[in-house]
Amino acid sequence: LRSFVLIGQTALASGEFSVEDLPGSSGRLDVLLRCVRAALLVSHGLRRDVRVYLVLRGGEQPRVVRVSGESAKFLRPDERSLAILVKKTLAVPSASAAFVEVRPGLATCGGDLDAALADVGDAPRYVLHEQGADVRRHALGGPAATFIIGDHLGFDAATLARLDGAAYQRLSVGPVSLHSDDVVSVLSNELDYRYAVPRDA
Numbered sequence: 001l002r003s004f005v006l007i008g009q010t011a012l013a014s015g016e017f018s019v020e021d022l023p024g025s026s027g028r029l030d031v032l033l034r035c036v037r038a039a040l041l042v043s044h045g046l047r048r049d050v051r052v053y054l055v056l057r058g059g060e061q062p063r064v065v066r067v068s069g070e071s072a073k074f075l076r077p078d079e080r081s082l083a084i085l086v087k088k089t090l091a092v093p094s095a096s097a098a099f100v101e102v103r104p105g106l107a108t109c110g111g112d113l114d115a116a117l118a119d120v121g122d123a124p125r126y127v128l129h130e131q132g133a134d135v136r137r138h139a140l141g142g143p144a145a146t147f148i149i150g151d152h153l154g155f156d157a158a159t160l161a162r163l164d165g166a167a168y169q170r171l172s173v174g175p176v177s178l179h180s181d182d183v184v185s186v187l188s189n190e191l192d193y194r195y196a197v198p199r200d201a
């Protein structure tokens with residue numbers, strides 16, 4: 001399984017945002033939703049072996065939303081419809097650290113980064129960082145991996161210290177600092193070259 005963990009430093013955990021004005025009302029959940037699209041949706045389909053975790057730190061209590069390609073239905077690529085799904089998921093209260101599936105493929109739990117990391121399994125974990133080892137020269141060891149990515153604000157110092165403390169390797173996708181969803185796209189493309197089976201093969 002491939003997992004992307006997106007850390008939304010300001011993204012609202014309450015669901016109290018307007019889908020008509022996501023950038024202005026959601027603490028930039030739009031940044032994370034573009035990552036969901038880039039990670040899960042391909043032309044005419046879904047990547048069934050991918051999960052995306054949105055760590056929502058805006059508001060009083062952090063929460064995590066998990067979007068799973070294996071069971072998701074009705075995922076559409078536009079941010080508005082993804083925002084509606086996330087809003088409906090967040091409408092279900094979840095203080096516990098166990099994920100509760102709210103709709104097919106959409107689950108939520110109370111908690112922060114550690115709740116997401118407790119759920120991703122044992123695959124190697126990487127921190128996507130501008131000052132990291134070049135992913136194209138790095139043997140990932142297989143298609144299963146967990147990639148941790150910052151939002152428009154990057155990583156805060158405490159989070160970076162937590163990740164470095166766990167000795168997760170830093171990987172870079174190039175010399176330029178990209179938007180988070182572009183990082184997801186570049187990584188997915190790199191993994192496709194290594195591991196994807198072309199449809200007409």
Ligand SMILES: C[S@@+](CC[C@H](N)C(=O)[O-])C[C@H]1O[C@@H](n2cnc3c(N)ncnc32)[C@H](O)[C@@H]1O
Nearest residue numbers: 128129130149150153154172173174176177178
């Ligand atoms: C828009 S960037 C963060 C920019 C933020 N202003 C900063 O200075 O950290 C969003 C996230 O994408 C990832 N990222 C961006 N460019 C990258 C690159 N060239 N290689 C690896 N990860 C990258 C990092 O996880 C980063 O936190």
